[in-house]
């Protein structure tokens with residue numbers, strides 16, 4: 001491999017998403033689990049007694065579930081502001097969610 005290609009390969013491996021700024025405050029353990037449980041899983045948990053019509057395919061039980069739908073989640077809470085249906089997310093929550101989901105788990 002040429003030095004240039006090697007350099008590009010390394011840069012890509014170290015920076016999976018350009019917006020990722022690792023922060024110990026915004027991880028599954030320190031933010032994601034409680035945010036998803038408090039704001040989303042009442043309707044999107046597999047064991048929720050009343051999903052209010054949330055699609056069977058949109059389940060947020062663990063970090064892998066969230067990660068698999070990362071782009072759709074971000075779109076639903078930011079661009080379209082469709083979720084949660086009643087609204088009410090704070091700027092702080094939105095910022096932390098974006099920060100967390102920008103980084104590979």
Ligand code: HEC
Pocket residue numbers: 039040041042043044051052053054055058069072073076077082083084085086
């Ligand atoms: C009160 C129940 C309720 C809550 C709370 C809720 N959802 Fe939903 N969600 C739904 C329903 C119903 C649908 C299907 C209808 C629709 O898409 O509007 C849905 C669909 C979705 C979808 C797939 C369709 C789309 O809009 O892209 C995503 C992604 C989603 N929700 C993410 C979230 C996230 C993230 C949260 C928490 C911040 C959340 N939801 C909170 C009820 C809920």
